[in-house]
Amino acid sequence: MPKYIIKYDREGCIGAASCTVFSKRFTTAKDGKADLKGAKETDEELFELEVDEKELEELKESAKSCPVKVIKIYDEEGKQV
């Protein structure tokens, strides 16, 4: 099954919370910003999570809904989807 990488730049999050509506992976943290459940912090406030196709559509909706576009999704070839 193809894998996808979610990249979330938490520093830019403005806490609009629309991402949390579409995917349970996103929750609102105490500071009002979103947390990406299960993700690894690869750099300061930069999170990465590998998911399979099952979660792709809902995470795409989360990414689309984000007003500051801090959620990006890449396929196995590194192409943004």
Ligand code: SF4
């Ligand atoms: S939609 Fe974007 S700005 Fe809003 S909480 Fe989610 S990541 Fe943050």
